Each structure stands twice: as C-alpha cells, then as structure tokens.
Amino acid sequence: MPSATQSVLRFTASSCVLSGFLILATVLSLAQNPDYLFDPADTSSAIDLAKTPLAIDLLSRKALSVQESRLKTQFSEEFQSLQRSIEQSLSDSNVGCLLKIRMYVSPQGAIAVPGDQLIAFEGIGKTPIDALAKLGIAGGIVAGEPIDPPFENQTYYLWIKKEKGVLKGGIIRREQRDAFEKTADEEVQRRLAMAKAYEAMESSGISTVAKDKYWSDMAQRELAKLRNDEERRKVKNLVQEFAEAHRRFNMAYEQFLQKEEELRDEQQRLQTLQMISRIGNLVSSAIRAGELASASQNNAGVSAPPSVGQDATKVMIEYHEKRIDSLTGDIYEWGQKIELRGESLQQVNDQLVKSFENNGIKIPDSDQKLPLPRKP
Numbered sequence: 001m002p003s004a005t006q007s008v009l010r011f012t013a014s015s016c017v018l019s020g021f022l023i024l025a026t027v028l029s030l031a032q033n034p035d036y037l038f039d040p041a042d043t044s045s046a047i048d049l050a051k052t053p054l055a056i057d058l059l060s061r062k063a064l065s066v067q068e069s070r071l072k073t074q075f076s077e078e079f080q081s082l083q084r085s086i087e088q089s090l091s092d093s094n095v096g097c098l099l100k101i102r103m104y105v106s107p108q109g110a111i112a113v114p115g116d117q118l119i120a121f122e123g124i125g126k127t128p129i130d131a132l133a134k135l136g137i138a139g140g141i142v143a144g145e146p147i148d149p150p151f152e153n154q155t156y157y158l159w160i161k162k163e164k165g166v167l168k169g170g171i172i173r174r175e176q177r178d179a180f181e182k183t184a185d186e187e188v189q190r191r192l193a194m195a196k197a198y199e200a201m202e203s204s205g206i207s208t209v210a211k212d213k214y215w216s217d218m219a220q221r222e223l224a225k226l227r228n229d230e231e232r233r234k235v236k237n238l239v240q241e242f243a244e245a246h247r248r249f250n251m252a253y254e255q256f257l258q259k260e261e262e263l264r265d266e267q268q269r270l271q272t273l274q275m276i277s278r279i280g281n282l283v284s285s286a287i288r289a290g291e292l293a294s295a296s297q298n299n300a301g302v303s304a305p306p307s308v309g310q311d312a313t314k315v316m317i318e319y320h321e322k323r324i325d326s327l328t329g330d331i332y333e334w335g336q337k338i339e340l341r342g343e344s345l346q347q348v349n350d351q352l353v354k355s356f357e358n359n360g361i362k363i364p365d366s367d368q369k370l371p372l373p374r375k376p
Helices: 004-009 013-019 054-089 128-138 174-225 229-279 281-288 310-358
Strands: 096-101 119-125 156-163 166-172
Touching (some): 054 096, 096 128, 119 128, 128 174, 166 174, 229 310
Antiparallel strands (some): 096 119, 096 156, 156 166
C-alpha cells in the first residue's frame, strides 16, 4: 500500500484542475489494480504506546493489520463485481462515476462497514458534485444505515473516469468529505429552485401561447363584426405584434435562465479550484522538485511543464472569476429585457382587449389577463 505522500506524488496537476476535489490519481488500469485506491481507516488512535504493554501492543497491531488486509480484499472483490456497471456507465468520456467507500472506526480501532457493503455506487455525472447532486435529487438506495457514535465516520469517495479505454480513479479524501457533501447539498437546492423556475416558465409559456392562439382565433372569428376596414387592419396588426412580442419575451426569459445556469456552473468550478488551491501545496511542491513518478511498472520519471500545479490553478481561478463577473452582467441585462419585453407584451394585450370592446365585442375578465413568469 503506497503512503499518502507517494500517492500524491503520482498525481499530476492537470488532473487536479480537471477532476476537482481529487487528491490523487492513478494511471494504472483499475481492472488490474483496484486496491490501489483503497485508503484504510486511521486506527492509530486505538494504540497508546505510553500506556499499552509491548506484548499487547504487538498483538493489537497485528489484529489491525489483519483487519486492514481483510477490508482491502473486500474492496477488491466489490470493485471487481461493480466493474461491469462502471464500464457501462462510462460509455460517454465526458462523465465520471462516483463511488462511496463506507467505513466507521471505534475508539478501540475496530472497523465497521454499514450493511457489510464497503463500496456504494453513487451515480454518474460531469463532475463529482454533479453526480452526488443527481443522487440527492433522484434519491437512492442506501446500503445499510450509518453507524452511531462512538464509531467515527471515515467514509471517503472515489471518482472514476475512462480515458482511452482505461479506467482511472482518484480519491476525494475523508478530510474533504464534509465540504464536498455540503457543496453537493447546495447544488441540489439550487437545481430544485431552477426546476421550479423552469416549471413556472413552461406553465406560463403554455398560457401565453394559448393567449396568442386566443387572439388569433378571436380575430378570425370576429373580424367581420368590426366597424370598418381601418379597425380590422388595426386588430390584424396588433395580433401580429402580440405574436412577435411574445416570441421576444420568451427568448429573453430563456437567455436569463441559461445565464443563471452558466453562472452557477462557474461558481461551482471556482469553489472546486479554490479548494484545490488550498490543499494542493504538496502536489505543486512535488512537481517543482521534479519528484513526480509515473505509476507504470518501470516507474519512469515524469517531467512537469512549468505551467502545471498551483500556477495553472491560479490561472484557472482568475479565468472563472472573470467569467462570473461577465455572466453577472449578462444576467442583469437579460433581467432588464424581461421586464421591458413583459411590459410591451402586456401593453399589446391591453390594446387588443380595448380594440375589441370598443367595437362592441365583450372580452371576459378571465381572458383579459396575461400571465407571465417572474424572474427566479
């Protein structure tokens, strides 16, 4: 089992930027070496050398070693059984698969696995947060219940991707688990709010489309009853103007929602990069020192270009900050357009009501209203 430092030294900075939250990555086929990503629970607190006799200490250490070996075997077996599902889920190279490695440790060093299932398949997504957020929205079957204190939760996550037909994976370490899950929960709430906004738009869109058809049908049915040709031309022009104003309003609203979605995505990427920047010092130091080693069998050295590491992360952070500023301005502009175009649409609707009623054609109160979606 490689040490944490050795594992980090196998992690390229470019993978760090692209994968987000990942603290290490392998370039070995996981089909051959799945246990490379097994991160044993910390049981060191269970042994106090100052208080434990040597003989007992040696027995305790042996017991912990046996326990770790058993879990490592279980990890490999479960990963192999999931491999087919993982392969199938990664047919699209743009997505990854999120796995959850579930373990709890007691104050005595005993390791417990909820439901005796070590690996849980959490789902797929473009990013780890995307995958976990999808699970939160759709709901999932939890493999066993969490174990109550005094057992400590030492669960961590794996992010698996396929590159050139080879599975590669990285660890979202247990130290980052709470922040990762909190960000995913926030993403769930954001998506639910956006879904309500789209639902409101669709509902109101149906109403306005129906109103567009309402005025068109009204004109065809009642046009002959209008006082003269001038009134008929006026109503025809207003019906056409209403259809065009409705189209322009819908376009502005769709652009507003799209920019909102892009802004949220950029904010999520920025959060990921900022976290990488905080925890990536060891990686960038290793790169600068030329200590990166490939994970191939010959363990050949890897030369890192000057632009990787924390410098590349900083550049990406600055890029996403500028994108966020730009999108914030776009959202404000489209929000203004929604209001102006909504007012124009309302004015044309009111003119149509007035034109028909001035010609003695009564429009029911319910048909005079024009429902429009509000900004989310």
